[in-house]
Each structure stands twice: as C-alpha cells, then as structure tokens.
Amino acid sequence: MSNTRDTQESQSSQEPQDSQNSSKPNEKQTAQKQPARKKAAPKRPSPMDVLRQARGQLAELTGMEAESVSSFEQTDEGWALEVEVLELERVPDTMSLMASYQVELDAEGQLTGYRRVRRYERGRSDARRPGGR
Template sequence: MSNTKNTSDSQPTQQGSQDSQKTQETQESQEPQKSQTSGESRRRPRPMEVLREARAQLAELTGMTAESVSSFEQTEEGWALEVEVLELERVPDTMSLMASYEVELDADGQLTGYRRVRRYERGRSDARRSGGH
C-alpha cells in the first residue's frame, strides 16, 4: 500500500509539473509571436512598397492621379520622392497641366508631408533639367 500512496502522492506533483510546463510552453510560444509582430512593425518597407503607398496616399489627399515617380531616395528620417501628377487634363494631351510634388514619408512609409514644387504643360521640355537653355 505504501507503493500506492507514493504513486498518488507523486501524481499531484506530476500534474502540477505538467501544468507549469504547459504554461511555460504557452508563454514561450506566445513570446516569439509578440516579437515577430513588433519586428514586423519595425521592419522598413521595401522600396516598391513605399512607391506604391506614396502614390496612393498622395492621390487620396490631393484627388489627382499620380502618373510617375521622377526621383526617389531613402533619407535618415524615411523616404523622399518627387511625384508627377496630372493636375488638369486638356486636349490635345500634350497641353495637359502637370505638376511635380515633393513627398516625404516616415521610416514606415507613411506620408508626412508634400508640396508642389512646379507646374508645367505635358508637351513642354523642362529647361531646368536640360542644361538651362
């Protein structure tokens, strides 16, 4: 009978040990998920993700179609882009009014500011970039 008693005495200890082991396993399995989640939010977005998101955010804010990105660079604060947008559609298309916007994004790719830096007709060459002539 003492053998039975030892077994019954040890069962709660084993059960308690199993419960604490399950709790520890659950906590350990949750910890990597938490760190993965926080790691994902800290991951810098890829350049193409930034470009797509910047165009979409600028279009939503201004109501104008972003046609192209003419410059793009990573900065200490995040990202800087120059985006060409269609401001006023005209016929013929070469007379449509275009604009360049400087767009700033934070490290996560969220738009933090923009400003129009120039306006021009689509069909006109840009003297500023063609050597000043």
C-alpha cells in the same frame, strides 16, 4: 498482497508526475521572473509598399492621381519622392498640365508633407541648362 502492490505502484507512478509538475514553473511564474523584453522595432516597409502608400495618400489629399514617380530615395527620417501628377487635362494630350510634387514620408511610410515644385505642359521637355546638362 496484491492490493498493497497495486497501491505502491499507483503511488510510485504518481510521484514522478507530481515532482515533474512541481519542478516546472508555470507560465505566470516564468513571465514574472523574466525581465520585460523590449518591443521589436517596427519593420520598415519595402520600397514598393512605400511607393504605393505615397501615391495613394497623395491622391487622397490632392484629388489627383499620380502618373509616375520620377525620384525615390531613403533618408534618415524616412523616404523622399518626386511624383508626377496630371493637374489639368487638355486636348490634345500634349497640352495637358503636369506637376511634380515633392513628397516626404516617415520611416513607416506615412505621408508627412508634400509640395508642388514644378508645373509644365506634358509635351514640353525641360529647358536645357548652360553647359549641356
């Protein structure tokens, strides 16, 4: 009788495992039953990441290193910056030629366009506008 008892115990101990396995759908079945999930929108880069990318991409395209960023804003299409660049180094340094570039980037921080909007000597300030501004 001990053999019969051992056989019954081993069978009963296997039944829950089999029923557990059959009640749980495997991963393929689960993936097929669930509707396809939409891909999450790419995460928008942080402002500092955008600044670094803009400076690096502009330098690569123009061959001139950005010295500073004088304007920076987020737009509906991405980002808009104004970047100051040393165009021609002279002695004394106050006579060096600087330029302001308007730089546009898409939402992921990739440069989509740039243009020079102003060229000036480093030592010169902006001309005063009428009305004190």
